[in-house]
Amino acid sequence: MRVLRYRGHRVETQNYIDNTGVQVADVVVGFVHLEKKSLHDVESLLAAGAVRFDYYCWDLYARIFQYYEDNPEALGWRTEALKAIEDNHGEIAKIAELVSTAIVRAHLATMLRVNIRYDLLAQESEILRLDFWAHAFDIMKHLGAIRYADSGKNAGCWVMSFAEKNGEAVRAEPADEDVKIIVRSNGTVTYVGKDIAYHLWKFGLLGKDFGYKPFHRYADGQTVWSTAVTGEAGAPPFGAAAVAYAVIDTRQSYLQNVVAAAFRALGYGKQAENLHHFAYEVVGLTERCAKELGVAVSAEDKGFVEVSGRKGLGIKADDLIDRLIEKALVEVRTREMTTDADEQATYARMIAVAALRYFLLKFSRRVIIVFDFKDALAFEGETGPYLQYTVVRGRNILRRYAEAHPEFRSESLQQNVSREKLQGFLEGRDGGDFWELTLLAAQLESVAEQAIATEEPAAIAKYAFRLAQAFNNFYHVHHILNEPDAARQQCLLFLVRLVGGTLTRTLDLLGIEVPERM
């Protein structure tokens, strides 16, 4: 998102809220049947704030799942809850709404800690209640992208042929296995159906829009909007995109292909091409890490342990962030760069976030990240703090120089360094090193373009690291403040400013802020 924006694209970030799905239903079932709680009880629990509601639901979700395992007949509760939620009927629907909203709020807060924001929360409830599917269904029937199966194993269902040859959808009469059911024989729509409708809307092809209402306002005034059945005035236009990235893990590839196939069957070939499945691999845990969490590791050993909400096996983002901040704070204090507690806290937060974000971004999206506290908590080597430290070192040089030369303005270095001087500098002693560093710093834009073309944010992360390494090397070899030749010194300072500026911008693309000192 940041990289696209940097390259001049208008981008909006949506988060699909599956507020009518089984996960919400299961948590509601947990409240109602396991805990015998009423709507009022859940409201009180939430209002009291004695427990973290999101953590509470996480545990409850694992508990109800365990209960289903032991009592399969209890699955009827889920079906009941799902229906009530879909029909928006009764106390169960109200609890579901309460739970979903509270969880989304908690999610927004957690994501904000690591510099992630949203523009729009697209809720499944509105896709249902505003008849997005019915609309999409009409279009699909009208254009013959979908057909009714009146015999065979899918009798009574509306299905879409999914066989493809050379990327073209084949409409030939159908072997059953190349068919995806879109509408069940009981008349209800499957998940893919809803997803097709949502994606048609994303591209402005549905001929229908959501209502919108403000959901949350960030401290700087930016509003997060949510879809709504009856909207309020003042919402910016959403959707109608030229290009869409569906950021979902790689296991959903099949379904994303179904959506793209539906687009092609509808004659929207161009949009199908611009519908990118930004598939990333999942995160697993090392065996040691799972043990640390007190979970018995199953024998099937594939080198990592799968994260599973159902089993309650995972690491809560806030816990990890807390641990990172705690560790960063110790480092900040040891280094005694400031005694101001607020300042210390600010730096610790920035460093912690940098460590986490870089850790997640340095891997290409195709490899499974096997999580381990040892690696994720590292602040040395190829890490976020290393990059921040590099920028701070550069700034310190400029700051120290400015202290000794009160008239110095780093912004005017550009003018101080004439073309002739710079040329002499680059051709002179160690000119090759300087030239290499300059060249590397000039590559940000092309690296960004490449990251977009290959859909690989890790390319930015790797570039930041290479640039930081080159700068640290330069920093070590050339002593700038003791440089006797004034003209040369200006050139060196110019280089420091150039690289520091580029690295700062690169880190910004990674969502990493740089502390004043570290």
Place this chain on the structure above:
RNA sequence: GCGCCUGUAGCUCAGCUGGAUAGAGCAACAGCCUUCGAAGCUGAAGGUCGGGGGUUCGAAUCCCUCCAGGCGCGCCA
């Protein structure tokens, strides 16, 4: 069975629109703080790029094949 992905140093990974002696980080070893803050830097060590064929002047990179592993292929989402 079919489809997608992965296999590179002890470990974790870059490099894959072909180009010179294959690169980092971690770990381990040897050094560098009276000098812009050592969250740093330097050195040495570590590799049949899963195996085999092919294309090419040239292959980790492209093609074929085999092996190993992961993930998908639901009237779940």
